[in-house]
Amino acid sequence: MLASEDALDQASGLRRMLDPQPIRAIAVTGGKGGVGKTNVSVNLGVAMCELGHRVMLLDADLGLANIDVVLGLHPKYDISHVLSGERGLDEIVVEGPLGLRVVPGASGIQALSELGPAQHAGLIRAFGDLAGDIDTLIVDTAAGISDTVLSFSRASHEIVVVVCDEPASITDAYAIIKLLNRDYGHYRFRVLANMVRSAQEGRDLYTKMCKVTDRYLDVMLSYMGALPLDEHLRKAVRAQRPVVQAFPRSRVSQGFRNLAKKVESWPQPKGANGQVQFFVERLIQFSSEYGEVAP
Numbered sequence: 189m190l191a192s193e194d195a196l197d198q199a200s201g202l203r204r205m206l207d208p209q210p211i212r213a214i215a216v217t218g219g220k221g222g223v224g225k226t227n228v229s230v231n232l233g234v235a236m237c238e239l240g241h242r243v244m245l246l247d248a249d250l251g252l253a254n255i256d257v258v259l260g261l262h263p264k265y266d267i268s269h270v271l272s273g274e275r276g277l278d279e280i281v282v283e284g285p286l287g288l289r290v291v292p293g294a295s296g297i298q299a300l301s302e303l304g305p306a307q308h309a310g311l312i313r314a315f316g317d318l319a320g321d322i323d324t325l326i327v328d329t330a331a332g333i334s335d336t337v338l339s340f341s342r343a344s345h346e347i348v349v350v351v352c353d354e355p356a357s358i359t360d361a362y363a364i365i366k367l368l369n370r371d372y373g374h375y376r377f378r379v380l381a382n383m384v385r386s387a388q389e390g391r392d393l394y395t396k397m398c399k400v401t402d403r404y405l406d407v408m409l410s411y412m413g414a415l416p417l418d419e420h421l422r423k424a425v426r427a428q429r430p431v432v433q434a435f436p437r438s439r440v441s442q443g444f445r446n447l448a449k450k451v452e453s454w455p456q457p458k459g460a461n462g463q464v465q466f467f468v469e470r471l472i473q474f475s476s477e478y479g480e481v482a483p
Contacts, residue, residue, distance in 0.1 A: 210456045213325045215344035219360030221331030223350045224382045227421060227431075229328035230258055230284075231441075234430040235448035236324055237286035244281070244289040244322045248340050249330040253293020259284050260428030261292070268294035285433055289322065324451075333364050342372055345457050348412060352383045353393050362400055369407050377407060380447070381414040390414025413450060415443040 216229045226249070233245045247255040247267075256263050263282045269275040277291065284290045327344055329337045341347050347368070351361040361379075368374040379397055381390035394411045401407050418440035424431035432441045 211323055211325060212346065212451075212454070212457060213327065213344040214346045214348060214451070215327045215329055215341040216348045216350060217329040217337060217341050217364060218350040218357070219331070219333060219364040220354075220357045223352050223357050224415075225331075225350050226255060226258055226328050227425065228348075228350055228380065228382065228415070229326050230255060231430050231432050231444040232447055232451070233288050233324075233326050234285050234432050235444040236451065237288050238432070238445070239448055239452065241324050241452075242287070242289075242322045243324045243326060244291065245284070246291045246325060246327045246340075247293035248327050248336065250293050250336055252330065255290055255328060256282070256292050258425065258428065259290065259430070261290060263290075263292040266292040266294045285430055333367055337364075338368065338372070341368060342374060346378060346454065347374065347376075348378045348380050350380050350382050351393060351397065352381070353389060358393075358396060358400075361397065365401060365407060365409075366405055369405050375407050376410070378410045378412040380412040383417040384414045385417055387414055413443070413447055415447075416440055 216225050216232075218225050229245060233243045236243050245255060247253045250267065253266070255261075261282050261284060263280065265275050265280040267280065269280055270277055280292060282290050282292060325344075327340045329340050341364075349361050349365060351357050365377055368377075379394050381393045384390040384393065390413070391411070393414075394409070398409050401409055416439045418431075418438055420435040420438035421431045421440050424434040427434055431438060432444050435441055
């Protein structure tokens with residue numbers, strides 16, 4: 189019986205190697221700080237774990253990382269140890285709620301916010317060994333429009349732009365969409381309205397974005413949905429827990445679960461485009477572009 193089980197395990201492993209499951213890479217961005225990107229990334233990841241997905245969350249806010257703080261985790265190592273060659277990616281990953289796998293950023297190390305091509309390539313090559321371990325990679329990008337933000341966004345299959353009903357948020361969200369579209373040819377973006385007071389406010393915010401982009405850019409915006417302004421989220425942050433676990437019946441928790449179900453319905457990447465290696469290769473390529481010095 190044990191021999192039979194071993195044979196089944198080996199056959200299953202071989203099938204995964206020959207026909208690996210596609211992995212969807214989702215960049216969560218927005219331009220402006222304070223719009224809730226990290227809370228969106230964390231709670232969307234946990235909500236997808238609830239649905240049975242194998243999710244990895246990459247804290248790509250290099251230099252000002254805080255996902256470990258939000259989740260009350262205490263990682264021994266972080267991305268800086270991968271960059272230096274001291275540790276492999278599998279050695280720095282920490283397990284969060286419901287099996288969420290977290291790649292800690294390197295909080296407070298300013299040099300990591302401006303990675304050189306060699307460092308960037310060293311970091312992302314480490315993802316090549318993850319092919320059979322995850323089906324979703326969520327990338328929590330930094331605020332602003334740095335080279336690192338653009339690299340991770342361009343390499344991802346989906347770009348989620350988080351926006352709230354503030355002039356600065358709308359302006360900065362438009363700016364990152366404009367840059368990714370005009371300079372790099374990216375045309376599809378998913379807009380997530382955050383901290384809204386009603387479903388209609390979320391729709392109105394999306395309409396505002398569409399009016400501007402339709403006039404000046406050749407892009408396709410899709411409405412991902414809206415998350416309500418909910419005091420339960422603030423309480424969960426103080427408790428260093430995902431709100432979907434701390435207050436599972438709250439309105440915002442239900443909002444995150446609805447978003448997770450929407451993500452499940454998005455088209456799956458196919459062929460090489462759906463593998464971690466493709467994400468890695470694109471990220472290396474885009475990072476190298478920023479490292480080139482003009483003559």
